[in-house]
Amino acid sequence: MKYLEEFQNPELARGLLADIRxxxxxxxALMEVCGGQTHTIIRHGIDQLLPDEVELIHGPGCPVCVTPLEVIDKALEIAARPGVIFCSFGDMLRVPGTDRDLFRVRGEGGDVRVVYSPLDALRIAEQNPQRQVVFFGIGFETTAPPNAMAVHQARKRGIRNFSMLVSHVRVPPAIDAIMNSPDCRVQGFLAAGHVCSVMGTGEYPELAERHRVPIVVTGFEPLDILEGIRLTVRQLERGEHTVENAYARAVRPEGNPAARDMLEDVFEVADRAWRGIGVIPASGWRLSERYRDHDAEYRFDVHSIATCEPARCRSGEVLQGLIKPHQCEAFGTDCTPRTPLGATMVSSEGACAAYYLYRRLGTPAAPREASPVG
Structure with missing residues (x-):
């Protein structure tokens, strides 16, 4: 606890804010590409404490939110089939598909179980050899290694009734797509520290140079965020565009070699659709040919599914940083955590959920002399 409290120190926060001013x-205009960072920013009012010249734009940093509707509907179809045990992290159960969610499937008799690790799902498969066990594998580079390990172990141990529905995405191609958008206003990025702790920083210098934007690897506590903003603003004011590591206590340039080796063994890079954004080339992973027997999409033949996005949901614009959540007409009325139109309202890392939870309903900003922590 002491370690975390050190990164929430109000006096240090005031010093960093003074330096930024x-x-x-x-x-x-700076963009954070991490839902955890978004929640820290909104929870502590960091965006309201910054000088007026610094705007924070919330990017597509929530893995649940960017999971495409087609994949959600595939999960729902598989989970409803007889003889299937469908395993998922809890934050996927309320994500709406075209006409229902995993909670509804469970209420209608589907065997949907919340697990805390893909290895829990693998254990369930061992204990139920007569059933097909499917794990819903989503996320950025952070959750991909343990999911890869589960598939690797299933193949190694001959657990043939275990498969994974994969929807993994990669951050650097998303940054590239954001910068290539004609509507882009982003001038600097706060990169997700946990992603870089796995993958390292090697993919970012080329992006920073090509798009002439600073990229600062940032942690998740208030002081981490403020230091990331301070370094980004300093680069922008100097006309620089390099990669800086402000999360050195967790991130090394090479990342985690063992995790990267596991990813390379189990997955292969593929084009991926991002919900509300569209297909981004080379922005995701799929199981490689060697592990295709454990691919739920092939095992259950759910390749072609028709989907229909809610017409009033503007989560795609939120994910691209084009609007703030409270600027959506349905926010807080037709769309609430109990009646969500999109994943950004129900995910624990969704921007809409953060705005709703911390009462950012379009009201005037808090006084800028307030403390961001404590």
Whole structure:
């Protein structure tokens, strides 16, 4: 606890804010590409404490939110089949598909179970050899290694009734797609520290140079966020565009070699659709040919599914940073955590959920002299 409290120190936060105010001379728009960072920013009011010249734009940093509707509907169809035990992390159960969610499937008799690790699902498969056990494998580079390990272990141990529905996405191609958008206003990025702790920072220098934007690897506590903003603003004011590591206590340039080796063995890079955004080339992973027997999409033949997005849901614009959640007409009325139109309202890392939870309903900003922590 002491370690975390050190990164929530109000006096240090005020010092970092003062440094940012002293540095900035013109408007800058920065994007965080991590839902955990978004929740820290909104929970502690960091965006409201920054000088008016610094705007924070919330990017597609929530893995649950960017999981495409087609994949959600595939999960729902598989979970409803007789003889299937469908395993998922809890934050996927309320994500709406075209006409229902996993909670509804469970209420209608489907065997849907919440697990805390893909290895839990593998254990369930061992204990139920007569049933097909499917794990819903979603997420960025952070959750991909343990999911890869589960598939690797299933093949190694001959657990043939275990498969995975994969919807893994990669951050660097998303940054590239954001910068290539004609509507892009982003001038600097706060990169997700946990992603870089796995993959390292090797993919970012080329992006920073090509798009001429600073990229600062940032942690998740208030002081982490403020330091990331301070370094990004400093680069922008100097006309620089390099990669800086402000999360050195967890991130090494090479990342985690063992985790990267596991990813390379089990997965292969593929084009991926992002919900509300569209297909981004080379932005995801799928199981490689060697592990195709454990691919639930092939095992259950759910390749072609028709989907229908809610017309009033503007989560795609939220994920691209084009609007803030409270600027959506359905926010807080037709769309609430109890009656969500999109995943951004129900995911624990969704921007809409953060705005709703911390009462950012379009009301005037809090006084800027308030403390962001404590």
């Amino acid at each position: 002293a540095t900035v001379t013109r408007p800058w």
